[in-house]
Amino acid sequence: MTQSDFLARSIELAAASAASGGGPFGAVIVKDGQVLAEASNQVTSSCDPTAHAEVAAIRLACERLGDHQLTGCTLYSSCEPCPMCLGAIYWARLDAVYFAATREQAAAAGFDDSLIYREVAQPLSQRQIPFHHLELTESNRPFHEWSLNVDKLAY
Numbered sequence: 023m024t025q026s027d028f029l030a031r032s033i034e035l036a037a038a039s040a041a042s043g044g045g046p047f048g049a050v051i052v053k054d055g056q057v058l059a060e061a062s063n064q065v066t067s068s069c070d071p072t073a074h075a076e077v078a079a080i081r082l083a084c085e086r087l088g089d090h091q092l093t094g095c096t097l098y099s100s101c102e103p104c105p106m107c108l109g110a111i112y113w114a115r116l117d118a119v120y121f122a123a124t125r126e127q128a129a130a131a132g133f134d135d136s137l138i139y140r141e142v143a144q145p146l147s148q149r150q151i152p153f154h155h156l157e158l159t160e161s162n163r164p165f166h167e168w169s170l171n172v173d174k175l176a177y
């Protein structure tokens with residue numbers, strides 16, 4: 023299968039989801055030329071605002087590999103990933119991303135993530151959802167515990 027075939031599969035998943043009342047997004051993760059995981063948007067069906075197709079596919083792929091990283095894998099998404107999925111893609115360390123529809127096309131369909139892209143660059147005090155930094159004496163304790171744990175699996 024070619025890159026276009028995998029991308030076409032993500033569009034099939036997205037269209038099927040949309041036709042059945044789910045969000046119009048699909049994603050496929052490929053490793054060594056084989057489909058490792060595929061998913062469609064599950065936000066409304068699972069009452070989970072983070073269940074975007076890309077995140078759902080990443081979770082499934084990691085579960086199948088028994089690994090918390092997807093190095094060596096490529097993500098195919100029916101649409102340009104949103105900022106949340108962008109973060110998940112970097113945390114998962116995927117090799118590459120291919121997408122079909124653009125964020126502008128998503129916005130025209132009512133899925134506008136430009137606000138989130140703008141918010142990332144805003145100072146905390148100017149975000150629409152206020153982020154409050156309260157410095158406690160214990161603030162750094164989890165990192166200290168992390169540094170002391172010789173059994174940890176670094177990631």
Ligand SMILES: [Zn+2]
Pocket residue numbers: 074075076103104105106107108
């Ligand atoms: Zn997303």
